Amino acid sequence: MVKESASAKLCLVVDDSRVVRKVARRILEDLAFEVAEAGDGVEALAWVRTAVPDVILLDWNMPVMNGLDFLRRLRAEPGGDKPKVVFCSVENDLDRIREALTCGADEYIMKPFDGDIVASKLALVGLL
Amino acid sequence: MTPQDRELIASLCAGRAGLRVDPDKAYMLENRLAPVARREGFGSVHEFVVAARDRDEERLIWAAVEAMSPAETAFFRDPATFDRIVGEALPELARRREGATLRLWAAACGAGQEVYSLAMALEERSPPGVTIEVFASDLCERRLEKAQAGVYSQFEVQRGLSAQRLVRHFEGLDDGFALSPRVRQMVRWRRVNLMEDLTRLGQFDLVLCRNVLGYLLDDARARVLANLQGALAPNGWLVLGETEAAPGLYPAMGRPGFHGRIAATRAVA
Numbered sequence: 061m062v063k064e065s066a067s068a069k070l071c072l073v074v075d076d077s078r079v080v081r082k083v084a085r086r087i088l089e090d091l092a093f094e095v096a097e098a099g100d101g102v103e104a105l106a107w108v109r110t111a112v113p114d115v116i117l118l119d120w121n122m123p124v125m126n127g128l129d130f131l132r133r134l135r136a137e138p139g140g141d142k143p144k145v146v147f148c149s150v151e152n153d154l155d156r157i158r159e160a161l162t163c164g165a166d167e168y169i170m171k172p173f174d175g176d177i178v179a180s181k182l183a184l185v186g187l188l
Numbered sequence: 189m190t191p192q193d194r195e196l197i198a199s200l201c202a203g204r205a206g207l208r209v210d211p212d213k214a215y216m217l218e219n220r221l222a223p224v225a226r227r228e229g230f231g232s233v234h235e236f237v238v239a240a241r242d243r244d245e246e247r248l249i250w251a252a253v254e255a256m257s258p259a260e261t262a263f264f265r266d267p268a269t270f271d272r273i274v275g276e277a278l279p280e281l282a283r284r285r286e287g288a289t290l291r292l293w294a295a296a297c298g299a300g301q302e303v304y305s306l307a308m309a310l311e312e313r314s315p316p317g318v319t320i321e322v323f324a325s326d327l328c329e330r331r332l333e334k335a336q337a338g339v340y341s342q343f344e345v346q347r348g349l350s351a352q353r354l355v356r357h358f359e360g361l362d363d364g365f366a367l368s369p370r371v372r373q374m375v376r377w378r379r380v381n382l383m384e385d386l387t388r389l390g391q392f393d394l395v396l397c398r399n400v401l402g403y404l405l406d407d408a409r410a411r412v413l414a415n416l417q418g419a420l421a422p423n424g425w426l427v428l429g430e431t432e433a434a435p436g437l438y439p440a441m442g443r444p445g446f447h448g449r450i451a452a453t454r455a456v457a
Contacts, residue, residue, distance in 0.1 A: 152342060154360045157351055168351035170342050177346040180262070184350050 068094045069187055070111070074104040074130065075119040075148070080171075084117055084148070087175045091188065101125025105133055113143050115187055117169075117178075120149035120160075128163055135164040144185040148173065189218055193237040197221070197252055200240075204253045205327055206383050206408020220255045227251075254328035258403045263301045263348035265398070269427060270309040273394065277425045281393045282318040284423055289319040291390070295382060295397040295416065297324035300335030300375075301348070304367060306396065307374040308357050323392070325380035336377055338367035382412045391421040398429040 071093045073084045085095045098104035100122045120127040134140040146167040147160045157168045167181045182188045194211035201207035225236035240248040281290055294303035303324040326332050345354055345365045358365040395416055401409050
């Protein structure tokens with residue numbers, strides 16, 4: 061459920077783990093973001109077609125449509141270049157990070173993460 | 189730790205390095221000193237402090253002082269600072285020095301994040317045709333060792349460092365990330381206590397000393413500022429932390445004899 065606020069920025073958290081979504085939601089709400097959730101890439105794509113978030117926190121390995129496939133599809137959508145995309149994944153190989161950046165990710169968080177890391181990355185993409 | 193232990197540690201920190209340590213912050217002292225006591229083979233912080241006092245052994249005393257000194261842990265803290273150094277200060281200094289080598293000094297480099305941020309920024313867009321030397325120093329020997337190794341944990345490389353810079357400047361290890369030799373080799377290291385005479389270091393065109401002065405006692409702060417001022421070449425830049433460079437905060441900076449430029453970290457739009 062998205063809390064109503066005129067000025068808060070909206071973050072879509074895309075992760076198949078309910079626990080990760082919950083942790084991310086708590087951190088983001090502490091940073092004054094509105095938060096929406098999706099459990100996989102297909103759900104996320106449907107979501108962004110109704111409302112474009114300011115930033116998407118995106119898991120890599122998910123069922124149905126993984127993060128990288130979602131990102132490619134997103135960037136091809138009308139207005140899909142607008143949201144900042146911050147990958148948030150257990151993948152910590154630099155080649156994988158490079159691949160994510162090449163596909164259009166703006167930033168990358170390696171799990172496990174905490175509030176400092178999320179804040180740091182959101183600042184780097186200009187949202188804090 | 190007893191109240192006497194805490195008083196002793198505060199007094200040693202003040203005497204050796206001018207550090208402001210509040211002896212009433214029992215948890216903080218215990219927390220910082222416990223790993224040192226363990227490393228030195230003592231069963232408790234109290235035993236460690238007693239040994240430091242009774243033996244009057246410089247090595248133990250410095251281990252305590254170093255543990256209590258501030259340790260910054262983020263890359264590119266206040267990123268506009270680095271843009272301003274590379275985009276404004278260095279081109280201006282290069283014009284003034286007419287081809288002479290520019291000497292930069294990160295005076296309290298901690299575990300290296302501050303000076304490596306500077307080195308990465310220089311590696312990415314150094315002013316053309318300018319030779320630059322980068323020096324780094326810290327009070328703490330152990331932090332200097334870590335800095336020289338240039339290896340950081342997954343947690344550390346996600347504080348302030350962009351993913352673009354991570355993939356550009358680091359290599360993955362089994363347990364962490366190693367800064368590329370190209371960047372590491374740009375920096376020369378030395379242990380320096382800013383309270384001591386710094387003239388042996390020569391003069392610098394730009395000195396980066398952020399978030400240090402606030403941890404010092406008033407007398408020590410005046411002395412460190414005077415030392416840094418003495419280490420600054422004419423028209424050099426002294427780059428301080430945001431709150432440290434507020435006008436009028438340190439009267440010494442505003443006096444007519446100050447020949448450098450004070451820069452606050454967030455003074456640029």
